[in-house]
Amino acid sequence: MRPLAAQLRAEVTMIFTNGETLFLTLGIPVVFLLFFSAVHVLPTGTTHPADFLVPGILALAVMSTSMTALSIGTGFERGYGVLKRLGSTPLGRPRLLAAKILAVLAVEVLQAAVLVGVGYAMGWHPGGPGGTGALVGEALAAMVLGTVAFGGIGLALAGLLKPLVNLAVVNALFVVLLLLGGMLIPLSKLPGWLADVSKALPAAALSEALHGTLGHGTPVSGRDWLVLAVWAVGAPLVAGLTFRWE
Amino acid sequence: MDHADASPAAAPRHIGASTAPAVECDAVVVRYGDTLAVDRLSFAAHAGEVLALLGPNGAGKTSTVEALEGYRPVASGSVRVLGLDPGRDHRALVPRIGVMLQKGGVYPMLGAAQVLQLFAAYYDDPEDPDTLLGQVGLDRVRRTPWRRLSGGEQQRLSLALALVGRPEVLFLDEPTAGVDPEGRIVVRELITAQRDKGLCVLLTTHELDEAERVADRVVIIDHGRLLAEGTPAELASGTADGSVRFTTDPGIDTGALAAALGVGATVAEEGPGAYRLRLPGGAASPAVVAALAGWLAERNLSLGDLRTGQSLEEAYLAITGSRGVPESEPDAATAGRRGRGQTRGRG
Numbered sequence: 337m338r339p340l341a342a343q344l345r346a347e348v349t350m351i352f353t354n355g356e357t358l359f360l361t362l363g364i365p366v367v368f369l370l371f372f373s374a375v376h377v378l379p380t381g382t383t384h385p386a387d388f389l390v391p392g393i394l395a396l397a398v399m400s401t402s403m404t405a406l407s408i409g410t411g412f413e414r415g416y417g418v419l420k421r422l423g424s425t426p427l428g429r430p431r432l433l434a435a436k437i438l439a440v441l442a443v444e445v446l447q448a449a450v451l452v453g454v455g456y457a458m459g460w461h462p463g464g465p466g467g468t469g470a471l472v473g474e475a476l477a478a479m480v481l482g483t484v485a486f487g488g489i490g491l492a493l494a495g496l497l498k499p500l501v502n503l504a505v506v507n508a509l510f511v512v513l514l515l516l517g518g519m520l521i522p523l524s525k526l527p528g529w530l531a532d533v534s535k536a537l538p539a540a541a542l543s544e545a546l547h548g549t550l551g552h553g554t555p556v557s558g559r560d561w562l563v564l565a566v567w568a569v570g571a572p573l574v575a576g577l578t579f580r581w582e
Numbered sequence: 583m584d585h586a587d588a589s590p591a592a593a594p595r596h597i598g599a600s601t602a603p604a605v606e607c608d609a610v611v612v613r614y615g616d617t618l619a620v621d622r623l624s625f626a627a628h629a630g631e632v633l634a635l636l637g638p639n640g641a642g643k644t645s646t647v648e649a650l651e652g653y654r655p656v657a658s659g660s661v662r663v664l665g666l667d668p669g670r671d672h673r674a675l676v677p678r679i680g681v682m683l684q685k686g687g688v689y690p691m692l693g694a695a696q697v698l699q700l701f702a703a704y705y706d707d708p709e710d711p712d713t714l715l716g717q718v719g720l721d722r723v724r725r726t727p728w729r730r731l732s733g734g735e736q737q738r739l740s741l742a743l744a745l746v747g748r749p750e751v752l753f754l755d756e757p758t759a760g761v762d763p764e765g766r767i768v769v770r771e772l773i774t775a776q777r778d779k780g781l782c783v784l785l786t787t788h789e790l791d792e793a794e795r796v797a798d799r800v801v802i803i804d805h806g807r808l809l810a811e812g813t814p815a816e817l818a819s820g821t822a823d824g825s826v827r828f829t830t831d832p833g834i835d836t837g838a839l840a841a842a843l844g845v846g847a848t849v850a851e852e853g854p855g856a857y858r859l860r861l862p863g864g865a866a867s868p869a870v871v872a873a874l875a876g877w878l879a880e881r882n883l884s885l886g887d888l889r890t891g892q893s894l895e896e897a898y899l900a901i902t903g904s905r906g907v908p909e910s911e912p913d914a915a916t917a918g919r920r921g922r923g924q925t926r927g928r929g
Contacts, residue, residue, distance in 0.1 A: 338703050339703055339704045341703075342699070342700050342703030342704070343700070343703075346689070346692065346696070346700045349692070349696075350689065350691055350692065353691060354691060413689070416686050416687070416688070416689070416690055417683055417685065417686035417687040417688075418686070418687060418688065418689055420653070420683065420687060421681070421683055421686075421687030421688065421743075423652075423653070424651050424652065424653070424676055424679065424681040425676060425701065425704045425705075425747070426673075426676050426677045426704050426705060426747070427704045428673065581653075582653070
């Protein structure tokens with residue numbers, strides 16, 4: 337346990353001492369939540385913007401941490417030779433990956449706590465107006481699946497691309513999925529063909545799942561479970577193939 | 583500088599060490615695509631010994647070390663570290679080796695002490711990180727992140743990271759590159775201390791001076807091939823044949839001079855006025871030099887440019903052919919160098 341615990345502590349320390357990562361994982365989601373609640377430019381379709389915004393931005397927060405931050409960090413660690421050096425210590429790949437996954441989950445718990453806190457302050461509560469919060473468990477399960485799927489995508493790209501190229505690609509992907517993923521703009525506002533493409537991606541599946549369970553009080557659809565599950569299995573497999581120590 | 587004879591036997595042994603070599607390369611070939619980085623290289627290093635892989639940049643030193651560390655697959659031949667296969671037995675081997683990469687390899691944002699504590703946690707019975715940090719002289723910068731350490735401080739932290747797991751074998755790739763003179767002394771002392779504790783230390787360097795100072799034995803390689811192997815003293819004397827070189831007027835009676843110097847001595851004029859005196863015993867004693875000077879003085883000949891023996895630097899340059907073998911044709915160079923440089927003199 338000692339190597340894993342030490343590695344986890346180091347991973348979390350690095351996330352919280354890196355200004356850019358902190359801005360990406362906490363700054364952007366909180367600012368978006370406050371900004372779009374105050375400025376009614378988004379066609380949220382709900383009487384209370386927070387009911388749409390809180391679940392969407394939770395999905396955004398999951399994506400920013402598990403895909404973007406993880407991928408950029410891992411890419412640069414490879415570029416600095418850190419992963420190569422770790423390869424000749426007893427830490428080993430399984431414990432390194434476990435520490436990274438646990439660090440991502442730890443950051444997500446913090447993100448969720450902050451966003452839910454801000455959401456409550458703005459009058460949101462789980463399941464929408466009059467909701468019971470009975471579907472919080474389903475929402476959490478969807479977030480875990482989303483984390484695994486996005487983490488796999490991020491690590492796969494970090495294994496394929498040079499650190500600086502990866503930085504650019506992962507940030508671009510973040511913006512594209514942010515726009516197409518139904519996180520800020522409802523999928524119903526996209527052209528039909530684009531919405532169909534989107535629905536096959538983990539971003540839209542996760543945001544739909546969270547909008548349903550936390551916004552409208554409706555359970556996750558079978559299709560969204562399927563899309564999340566397929567990505568959660570496939571992306572880590574690809575990451576395993578592209579993984580390189582150096 | 584000649585520890586090689588005494589230390590392997592005298593040094594305290596690490597638990598589990600045996601008389602088998604700690605590090606062994608047998609006809610190792612490493613390829614990158616069509617490029618041959620290491621070409622049938624064989625050598626061994628033992629517990630309680632510092633072995634330097636010496637060669638110019640691109641000689642195949644890093645490829646060799648990385649094959650031993652398990653980073654590079656071996657195309658043919660075999661590598662063994664502590665009797666294990668670095669690729670197949672990776673998990674069993676890594677707790678027992680310490681590695682210093684040629685550069686980088688450390689989280690740039692973490693402080694020196696933080697990184698060392700992190701690495702210490704990977705091992706079952708690590709050195710105390712704070713003590714080790716003091717030993718490498720980084721107490722003052724314990725909170726400084728890696729990226730703001732000087733080049734020399736980074737190298738010393740890398741060395742500490744290699745040592746923290748109490749390894750039995752230490753692989754150091756260019757450990758003093760970019761280190762200031764003061765830091766070099768610290769690094770050399772640490773390497774020597776590990777050797778005295780019974781570790782096997784394999785380091786690479788392209789600096790002769792470094793090899794001469796820290797290594798018990800030197801393996802000189804170029805183009806991935808072994809050119810010469812021996813203690814620094816053996817390599818220097820091996821290529822010099824214990825000869826004395828001097829200059830004086832051209833055309834002296836070399837036969838008479840040889841006769842005057844004693845049985846078995848030979849004198850040859852290698853160029854106009856440039857002579858080489860070879861002695862049967864190998865070593866040029868002060869008496870021989872005095873006799874030479876006297877013989878010349880009797881004949882009113884001047885004596886210039888007298889050199890006895892050879893430094894490792896001259897030996898190295900002669901062996902790698904970087905200078906001093908202009909007569910060798912490119913194709914013949916390797917064979918010629920091997921013939922002259924092969925000094926497997928440990929008996």
